Amino acid sequence: MITTIGKEYKFEAAHMLFGHKGACARLHGHSYKVKVELTGETLGGRDPLEKSSEGMVMDYGDLDNLVKHLIEQLDHKFLASNKDEIYFTPEGGSDTDENIRREEKAAGVVRLGFRVTAENLTAWFVKNLERRMPFNITGLVVIVKETEETFARVATAVNVKYSL
Ligand SMILES: [Zn+2]
Numbered sequence: 001m002i003t004t005i006g007k008e009y010k011f012e013a014a015h016m017l018f019g020h021k022g023a024c025a026r027l028h029g030h031s032y033k034v035k036v037e038l039t040g041e042t043l044g045g046r047d048p049l050e051k052s053s054e055g056m057v058m059d060y061g062d063l064d065n066l067v068k069h070l071i072e073q074l075d076h077k078f079l080a081s082n083k084d085e086i087y088f089t090p091e092g093g094s095d096t097d098e099n100i101r102r103e104e105k106a107a108g109v110v111r112l113g114f115r116v117t118a119e120n121l122t123a124w125f126v127k128n129l130e131r132r133m134p135f136n137i138t139g140l141v142v143i144v145k146e147t148e149e150t151f152a153r154v155a156t157a158v159n160v161k162y163s164l
Helices: 048-053 060-074 097-106 118-130
Strands: 002-015 028-041 077-081 109-112 137-145 152-157
Touching: 002 060, 002 137, 028 060, 028 118, 060 077, 060 118, 097 109, 118 137, 118 152
Parallel strands: 002 077, 077 109
Antiparallel strands: 002 028, 028 137, 137 152
16 A cells, blocks of 8 residues: 655754845854654565565664755754865964864854755755665655744655656
8 A cells, every 4th residue: 555654854944045135144043843644555574584574665763864864964963065165264273174074063053055945955864865765665745843833845756767
């Protein structure tokens, strides 16, 4: 039976949208919520490796293993794009790129390759999760909420086999 399961994760992070015309240009934080939905056949349990997950689309513990290391990269961090100009004065050192990177890391700055909107964060989760989906999963949906009222959602097909 094709079934969809899902689990919600949370993390706290700061960001600022450089160049934004409104309040989002200022440094602020969110209690982000990330909902991951997987659609696929429930496992039959014929394979001994599947026995523990028989009747499941995916064991929630296995889903945790896929999602939590992504959450850990973002939790209690300052999420910035590669272009955002954030200045740290390296303590007792010079302004070399290496010193600046070290200061940023100590301050919890995470440089992501994109402007840190909910839309782009959602796509980041999808890109990092889709290639790790087991064979029975055919659909992946990620929803990222910055606030109670707003969300971004990306849905993609996974493990698609094309035949011509
Ligand atoms: Zn924001």
